[in-house]
Amino acid sequence: MSVLLHISASPRGLASHSRRVARQFIGHLQTMDAPALQIVERDLVAQPLPYPDCSFVDAMLTPEMQRTADQTQALALSERLIAELECADTLLIDTPMHNFTVPAALKAWIDHVVRIGRSFRSTREGKVGLLRDRPVFIVIACGGPVPEPPTATGQVDFLTPYLRYVLATIGLRNVSVLRLTGLSRGETALAQADADAAGWIEAATADWKRTTWSAAT
Ligand SMILES: Cc1cc2nc3c(=O)[nH]c(=O)nc-3n(C[C@H](O)[C@H](O)[C@H](O)COP(=O)(O)O)c2cc1C
Numbered sequence: 001m002s003v004l005l006h007i008s009a010s011p012r013g014l015a016s017h018s019r020r021v022a023r024q025f026i027g028h029l030q031t032m033d034a035p036a037l038q039i040v041e042r043d044l045v046a047q048p049l050p051y052p053d054c055s056f057v058d059a060m061l062t063p064e065m066q067r068t069a070d071q072t073q074a075l076a077l078s079e080r081l082i083a084e085l086e087c088a089d090t091l092l093i094d095t096p097m098h099n100f101t102v103p104a105a106l107k108a109w110i111d112h113v114v115r116i117g118r119s120f121r122s123t124r125e126g127k128v129g130l131l132r133d134r135p136v137f138i139v140i141a142c143g144g145p146v147p148e149p150p151t152a153t154g155q156v157d158f159l160t161p162y163l164r165y166v167l168a169t170i171g172l173r174n175v176s177v178l179r180l181t182g183l184s185r186g187e188t189a190l191a192q193a194d195a196d197a198a199g200w201i202e203a204a205t206a207d208w209k210r211t212t213w214s215a216a217t
Contacts, residue, residue: 001036002212004029005088008043009095009106010141017183018141021197022094025137028205035213040084044105049077052111060115078112082119082131089212090135091172093163097142101158110166119170129171135208136175138163139197143184174211176204 006026010016029037052060056078059071067075085091095106102110113119120127140159147154157179164175178200182189 001038002089003038003040003087004090004092005040005042005084007091007093007095007106007109008041009045009093009103009109011045011103011105012096013045016094016096016141017180017193018094018096018139021139021141021178021180021201022092024197025092025139025201025205028201029208032205032209040088042081042084042109044109048105049081049108049112051108060117064117075115078115078118081109081112082115085113085119086131088134090137090208092137092139094139095141095159095163097140097157097159100156101162114166114170127169129169129173131171133171133174135211136167136172137204137208138175138177140177140179141183142179142181145182145185145189146179176200176207178204 004026006022008019008022010018013019026039055070055074059067059074060078062071093106096103098104116122119131120129122128138160142157142159144155146157150156160177160179164177167173167175178197180193180196183193
């Protein structure tokens with residue numbers, strides 16, 4: 001049994017491109033002759049997470065051995081989300097670009113999961129991730145184009161490097177990203193996005209098969 005944790009962050013439901021492509025990705029995995037795949041769905045829009053509040057911050061900064069029962073309770077959701085991630089063999093995140101970066105719903109998940117002393121520790125040499133690495137697949141949907149290389153007037157993508165950086169902070173470095181751009185720019189851009197998605201799904205699932213199956217044997 002292999003567990004895939006699927007995080008979704010678009011508020012657009014069935015109209016969402018990132019959700020659609022992630023569903024195609026999962027559909028493709030399920031057609032492969034793989035060990036049984038259990039999908040754990042965490043929809044950050046259907047079930048929004050609270051933002052860190054005062055009690056969360058206070059508890060987070062208190063060493064574990066000194067926490068009161070209330071402080072332990074304040075971190076219970078964070079603990080559950082980290083445990084959910086730890087149990088997953090594969091992570092799939094689909095997300096829109098909102099104002100050049102992650103939507104607030106996804107940022108809330110990150111703030112629960114990326115926690116000092118639990119999923120990373122701080123050392124003189126920098127932050128060290130405490131989670132086991134595993135394949136991570138990310139589908140990003142952007143309404144506008146993202147020029148590569150960046151231009152003086154084109155929009156800058158802070159989302160992709162941010163997600164890579166924050167996931168590496170907790171130890172997840174085996175990350176493959178599909179970034180679909182120009183999705184609100186008409187049929188030609190949409191057709192291009194569909195072609196990019198199909199190619200990525202083919203390559204990424206073949207890669208997943210190689211790493212996941214060889215790890216299981
Ligand atoms: C609040 C908000 C902010 C957005 N900011 C950007 C942006 O910075 N760059 C961009 O290319 N598209 C932006 N968009 C457009 C979305 O990225 C685009 O609609 C995308 O398709 C959303 O993903 P989805 O189809 O999975 O819902 C924004 C949309 C919303 C609602």
